[in-house]
Amino acid sequence: MVDVQPLADSDVEGDETVVLTLLPDAGYTLCVETQAVVRIRDASRDAWRGVFFTPQELVDPNISGDAADPDGDGIPNALEHAMRLDPWEPDPPEIGLLIEDDTAFLGYTWDPSVEDMEIEILQSSDLSEGDWEPLEGVLTHRESRADLLEDVSYESSATPTNALFRLRGRRIEP
Numbered sequence: 481m482v483d484v485q486p487l488a489d490s491d492v493e494g495d496e497t498v499v500l501t502l503l504p505d506a507g508y509t510l511c512v513e514t515q516a517v518v519r520i521r522d523a524s525r526d527a528w529r530g531v532f533f534t535p536q537e538l539v540d541p542n543i544s545g546d547a548a549d550p551d552g553d554g555i556p557n558a559l560e561h562a563m564r565l566d567p568w569e570p571d572p573p574e575i576g577l578l579i580e581d582d583t584a585f586l587g588y589t590w591d592p593s594v595e596d597m598e599i600e601i602l603q604s605s606d607l608s609e610g611d612w613e614p615l616e617g618v619l620t621h622r623e624s625r626a627d628l629l630e631d632v633s634y635e636s637s638a639t640p641t642n643a644l645f646r647l648r649g650r651r652i653e654p
Contacts, residue, residue, distance in 0.1 A: 484518045492530035492538055496520045523596045525651065528561045532568065546651060558649030562599050564591040564629060574631075577645060584639040586617070588647060592630045599632075600648045605640060612646065 484498055498518040504510055533544040543550050546558035553570035560567045563574075574589035590599055601615040617636035624630050 484520070492526045492533075524594045525558075525561055525596050528594075529557075532566065546649070556649065558597060558651065559599070559647055560649075562590050562594050562597040562649040563588070564594075573647070575647065579639060579641075579643070582637065582639055582641075584615075584617070584636045584643065584645070585620075585633065586615070586636070586645060587621070587631060587633040589625075589629050589631050591628070592624075593628065596652060597649050598652050600650055601634060602646050602648055603636075603639075604644050604646075605642050607644065612648075615645065 496519070498520065500516045500518075502510055502514045529538060529544055537543045542548055544557065547556050549556050549567075551566075551568050551570045553572075555563075555565065555571075555573060557567050559565075559573070565571055565573060576585075576587040578585040586601055588599065601617065602612040603615045604611045604613065615634065615636050617634040619632065620635045621633035622630060
């Protein structure tokens with residue numbers, strides 16, 4: 481067995497192919513299959529960036545970085561990627577919020593094929609940047625859709641009446 485370990489990077493390179501060919505030798509016999517082919521693909525984040533950004537834009541973190549928002553819709557690229565949105569089209573994400581009797585019901589739609597990002601729900605009592613905490617809630621619903629996206633719902637009890645919520649896309653190692 482031969483182990484092929486691609487090097488982790490954040491470069492948009494597209495698919496790459498490694499071909500291992502066994503050559504005949506007097507010391508062994510070859511079967512019919514003498515080649516093995518391995519396809520190395522970009523992480524889903526880099527593949528997504530390669531679709532939406534030019535090579536010049538890819539080197540500018542103010543355009544193609546995780547926190548950038550080139551369409552100005554308030555959704556940073558990390559979240560646009562996790563929700564399968566277009567970073568150049570201002571589009572509302574599919575999210576929902578209902579607060580009833582100190583319980584918050586939150587839902588959103590995301591792309592479960594994105595293996596290198598996760599969506600976090602954050603909660604705060606004000607808009608200060610340092611005051612956002614992960615929401616302590618329970619996953620109550622998960623349903624696949626025909627377009628291969630997934631609807632997800634959470635429930636969180638003891639929610640303050642002045643609670644603010646936001647979603648954050650966070651990069652993870654697959």
